[in-house]
Amino acid sequence: MSEQPSRDYRETVFLPETAFPMRAGLPKAEPEMLKKWEESNLYNSVRKARQAKNAPLFVLHDGPPYANGNIHIGHALNKILKDFVVRSKFLMGYDVDYVPGWDCHGLPIEWKIEEQFRAKGRKKDEVPAAEFRKACREYAAEWIGVQREEFKRLGILGEWDERYATMDFDTEAKVTAEFHKFLMSGQLYRGSKPVMWSPVERTALADAEVEYHPHVSPTIWVKFPVKSLLPVEPSGEDGEVAARAASPSEGGDSALNDTSVVIWTTTPWTIPANRAVSFNPKISYSLYEVTEVASEETLGFAPWAKVGDRLIVAEKLAESVRTAGNITTWTLVLADVDCDGLTLAHPLSTLHEGYGFEVPMLAGDHVTDDAGTGFVHTAPGHGADDYLVWLKSGYSLDSIPDTVDPDGAYYPHVPLFAGLKVLETEGKKAGKFGDANKVVMEKLIEAGNLLARGRVDHSYPHSWRSKAPVIFRNTPQWFIRMDGETNLRATALKAIGETAFYPDQGRNRIGSMVETRPDWLISRQRNWGTPLAMYVDKKTGEPLRDPAVNDRIIKLIASEGADAWFTRPDEDFLGNGYNPADYEKVTDILDVWFDSGSTHAFTLEGRENTHSPADLYLEGSDQHRGWFQSSLLESCGTRGRAPYKAVLTHGFVLDEQGEKMSKSKGNVVAPQDIAKESGVEILRLWVALSDYSDDLRIGKQIIQTTVDAYRKLRNSLRYLLGALNGYTDDEAVNYQDMPSLERYILHHVHELDAKVRAAYDAYDFAGVIRPVADFASQTLSSLYFDIRKDSLYCDKPSDVKRRACRTVLNILFERLTAWLSPIMAFTTEEAWSYRYPDAPENLFRTLPAVPAEWHNAAEAARWGKIEEVxxxxxxxxxxxxxxxxxxxxxxxxxxxxxxxxxxxxxxxxxxxxxxxxxxxxxxxxxxxxxxxxxxxxxxxxxxxxxxxxxxxxxxxxxxxxxxxxxxxxxxxxxxxxxxxxxxxxxxx
CATH class of the missing domain: 1.10.730.20 (Isoleucyl-tRNA Synthetase; Domain 1)
Structure with missing residues (x-):
């Protein structure tokens, strides 16, 4: 007789049940969710809900990306971090103001439009300003539209329909108004001084627009013949040489026709601009006479040093000069040469009368004996130190020669070198050094004054945007004073001290930059930008400071855009009180950093439901010298304070090997590709898991590791949803009636909630995701879920232990979908909608306080021992x-x-x-x-x-x-x- 078959009890087992899919299908699901958010105007709806409850306001001000191309992984990192801030502040009960913006003026767009016109056979100078600027504006507007959609695809919340752009008419008017504040306060001045000039871009650059790259430069040792007499007398019975050089007025028996002061430079092309040689009275100089030089047979060429040459160099550097000059032996003629009062001849004076002027020797603290010869060839039109020592020595601005034109070529009036290129600006060689260095050295050889030459690897300034080398070039430019009566530097440094920095070392970085930076160069010689809309009196050279004129300028720009400044007649701005013939109209445009540095003035002021200063600025660490600094200086100069209360900086994104991404290397990781292949949620989780304060890495393996981490978190949410199937509040068990294990889990929740809040307050997103992920995988999945699954599946529904477990599972679901919502915005919203399909979106929630009774040190200690066993x-x-x-x-x-x-x-x-x-x-x-x-x-x-x-x-x-x-x-x-x-x- 066969046994009675056993009953199938599966229908009686309370297995987890949910429609929440194990596979996320993020690339398809995310766009559908974004569409719902947009249709419901989610961001503004949450703001209104917060405002109705008089929630405190938090303002995140957006640093504007440049509108000229698809977003890259660095953009994604930046915007996702900002979204973490917006969503986490919403979670903590704030009303959050975040207006995305764009930087639209500047060279990259101008270059692109120049290319478009050239392709049509039209040069830029042939295109009317209004037509050219219109093309720039349309180009920027197109890319704003593209980037806006790409940013929205990342799940970024903000006032997208009310975005700001530096090219909007009202924005250009407000930037002009900010500029006029500096004009009227006297902080603005025009100075003719050497500035970093990009011949390729044909404009001056500010310090913030310059970066330094390795470069190989030619080096030359040049003889400047001494024109004054220098007697040599033995001192004392032992015949030692005298310890000083006589002044020219003392005369002497021997005119040192072959005596030269030797300089060393890495910029041979500046020799035609030389007007002095600088020395330091604290350095010991000596005069040597060449007695033997290396043979032509040994060198393969005849050395330029000659027997009988007398050379003055720093004693400390004498040996290196002797070696460079292929001098075998020389003798000391005079120690401790006194250079004060000596005059020299220009090394090219024998070749052209245009160099027949005297070259004075000037004392300067900037001269050192660390390298070179201990003397500094001084071209006041091509170096900051040169310029300062020239003026301090009593020489006038008018005496500084103009030698190099805006295109990087010598002016026609420069003897021997007219038209030669210092830097090439056209064709395939654009950005390369031209023939100037080579020809200058050839002429020095011809004049018999080149002692030696070589090459040196060093760090050389390049344009941040074009990547081409820059030169120092004397041009009239407009500056904002850092010191003086208003003392902008001191105000800015005080503001830095009052600002919170994340990480804190950012304070020292921006502080050291502000402490040492020169006056702010704000003028640019380009077309696409906000103009320095002002007039200068032709007789006095002083800017016109008239509030009525300024008012007319601002009103016309507000209605017609900055184009009005270039197209309307001067009478429209000057009115009837001034004769346009008496005034120079300034047509330079403002440094684009002034544009973006003024964004606080028109985004945080004059709008409802915001405030100034902003609570936070958040950008890459390079913005210590860029937007953070220009915003600081602009606000301190006009308002006496910083435009922000806190500054957060992040690093750059590198590939998995720590290499910089580039198309040529084939290691570029595009956020668009990640969105299509894995989903934006993976990108957001990668950002959260990374230490953004340092450079970040990303690549296929890192993305896969992030996908694995995502699956574990998703599965935890899925398990909770399944285990809570059919749960109602009627099942809930009071904390006092809960078993020990449930009280232990709630103790974890209490502790973790405090960590999450503190981490969000400190913008430490890794400090949120890592402990939450560990809690989910270790404490929950490996311990709690595993221990309680027998009770959850098999205990009768009325059992207190099972009810307590489901009560805790409900709490866990509520907490996890809140804690993770700023980071895993799509997944937590999806999980929330599966649990509560008729409830408002997850973003409307705030994080409630955790009951104090959940803190249970006794249960924590107890379960610490149990877990040990x-x-x-x-x-x-x-x-x-x-x-x-x-x-x-x-x-x-x-x-x-x-x-x-x-x-x-x-x-x-x-x-x-x-x-x-x-x-x-x-x-x-x-x-x-x-x-x-x-x-x-x-x-x-x-x-x-x-x-x-x-x-x-x-x-x-x-x-x-x-x-x-x-x-x-x-x-x-x-x-x-x-x-x-x-x-x-x-x-x-």
């Missing part, structure tokens, strides 16, 4: 599983020997078998046998694993002696029989 049991079971003694832990009945009263006491009232995930377990207050399993790091605990005895429950699969005790259900344990009886009654 559990680690030994788990390892013992794993060993038996590897040895195929058992298949699963439910086949085991371990005896756990605990020779520690505190460890044993921790299990009071605890079902050890449930904790160990075994069918049975015995705890023994004794020392285990020698062959018992032990873990070296856990003392006083050992385990012997036995095979569980009894029969297997057909519902829970636990092996227990009691199976079969209930005649109603002879193949179930007593617990399972009660649960099925309740289920049968409910489904009768």
């Amino acid at each position: 559990l680690s030994v049991v788990t390892a013992a079971l794993e060993e038996k599983r590897r040895d195929k003694v058992i298949g699963s832990a439910l086949e085991a009945a371990p005896t756990v020997f605990i020779d520690s009263e505190p460890l044993l006491a921790a299990f009071d009232g605890i079902d050890a078998a449930e904790v160990f995930r075994t069918s049975q377990a015995v705890l023994s207050a004794s020392v285990g046998p020698e062959d018992a399993f032990r873990l070296g790091e856990v003392k006083d605990v050992s385990v012997v694993v036995h095979i569980a005895h009894g029969q297997k429950c057909q519902r829970s699969w636990r092996i227990l002696p009691e199976v079969g005790s209930d005649p109603r259900y002879p193949d179930l344990s007593l617990r399972d029989a009660e649960a099925v009886a309740e289920w049968d009654a409910a489904h009768g």
Whole structure:
């Protein structure tokens, strides 16, 4: 007779059930969610809800990206970090103001439009200003549209319909108004001084627009013949040489026709602009006479030094000069030469009368004897130190020669070198040094005044945008004073001290830059930008400071854009009170950093529901010299304070090997590709998992690791959704009635909530995601979910333990979808909508306070001990599983020997078998046998694993002696029989 077949109990088991998919399908799901957010005007709806509750306001001011191309991974990093801030502040109960903006003026767009016109056979100078600027404006507008959609695809929330752009008419008017504040306050002045000039871009550059790259430059040692007489007298009976040089007025018996002061320079092309040689009175100089030079046979060429040459150099550098000049031997003629009052001849004076002027020697602290010869060739039109020492020595601005034109070529009036290129600006050689260096050296050889030449690897300034080398060039430019009566520098440094920096080292970085920076060069010689809209009196050279004129300028620019300045007649601006013939109209444009540095003035002021200064500026670390600094100086100069309360900086994105990304290397990671292949959520999670304060890395392996981390978090949310199927508040159990394990989990929640809040406050997003992810994978998945799954699946619904578990699971779902919502915005919204399909979006939620009673140090300590014992049991079971003694832990009945009263006491009232995930377990207050399993790091605990005895429950699969005790259900344990009886009654 065959046995009665066992009942299929699967329908009575409360397995997790949810429609929330295991596979996210993010590339398809995210755009659908974005569409819903846009249709519901989510960002503004949340703002209105916060404002209705009088929520505190938080203002994040957007540093404007440049509108000229698709966004790259650096853009994505920046905007995602900003979105973390916006969403986390919403979560903490704030009303958040964030207006995205764009930087539109400047060279990259101007170049692109020049190319377009050239392709049509039209040069830029042939295109009317209005037509050219219109083309620039349309180009920028097109890219704003493209970038806006790319940013929105990243899930970025903000006032997208009310974005700002530096090219908007009202914006250009407000930037002009900010400029006029400097004009009217007297902080603005015109100075003719050497500035960094880009011949390729044909404009002056500010310090913030210059970066330094390795470069190989020619070096030359040049002889400047001494024109004054220098007597040489023995001093004392021993015939030692005199310890100084006589002044020219003292005369002397021997005119040193072959004596020269030797200079060293890495810019031979500046020799035609030389007007002096600088020395330092603190340096010891000596005069040497050449007695032997290397042979032509040895060198392969005839050395330029000649026997009988007398050379003055710094004593400390004499040996290096002798070696460079291929001088075999020389003798000391005079020590401690006094250079004060000496005059020299220009080294090219014998070739052209245009160089027949005297070259004075000027004392300057900038001269050192660290390298070179101890003398500095001084071209006041091509170097900041040169310029200053020239003026300090009593020479006028008018005496500074103009030698190089805006295109990087010598002016026609420059003797011997007219028209030669210092830097090439056209064709394939654009940005390369021209023939000037070569020809200058040839002429010095011809004049007999080149002593030596060589090459040096050093750091050379290049344009940040064009990447081409720049030169120092004397031009009339407009500057904002850093010092003087208003003392902008001191105001800015004080503001830096009052600003919070994340990370804090940013304070020192921007502080050191402001402390040493020169006056702010704000004029540019280009077309596409906001003009320095002002007039200069032709007689006095002073700017016209008339509020009525300024008002007319601003009103016309507001209605017609900055184009009006270039197209309207002067009478429209000057009015009837001034004769246009008496005034020079300034047509330079403002430094684009002034544009972007003024954004606070028109984005944070004059709008509703915002405030100034902003609570936070957030950009890459390079903006310490860029936007952070220009915004600081602009605001301090016009308002006496910083435009921000805090500054956050992030690093740059590199490839997986730490290399800079470039198309030529093929290592570029595009955010658009990640969005299509994996989903934006993966990109957001990568940002959160990274330490943004340093340079970040990304690549295929890192993305895959991030995908794995995402799956674990998604699965945790999915498990919670399934386990909470059908949950209602009627099931909830009060904290006091909860079992020990539930109180322990809620203690974790209490602690983690404090960490999450503190991390969001400090903009430490890794400090959110990492502990939350660890909590989900370790404390929840590996401990709590695993321990409680038997109770959750098999206990009857009315059981307090199961109800308490579901109460905690509900709390966990509520917390995880809140904690993670700023980072995993799409996934938490998806999970929230599956749980509460009719509720408002997840973003409307705020993070409620955690009940103080959840903090339970006693339970934490207790479960710390339990987990210590559990680690030994788990390892013992794993060993038996590897040895195929058992298949699963439910086949085991371990005896756990605990020779520690505190460890044993921790299990009071605890079902050890449930904790160990075994069918049975015995705890023994004794020392285990020698062959018992032990873990070296856990003392006083050992385990012997036995095979569980009894029969297997057909519902829970636990092996227990009691199976079969209930005649109603002879193949179930007593617990399972009660649960099925309740289920049968409910489904009768």
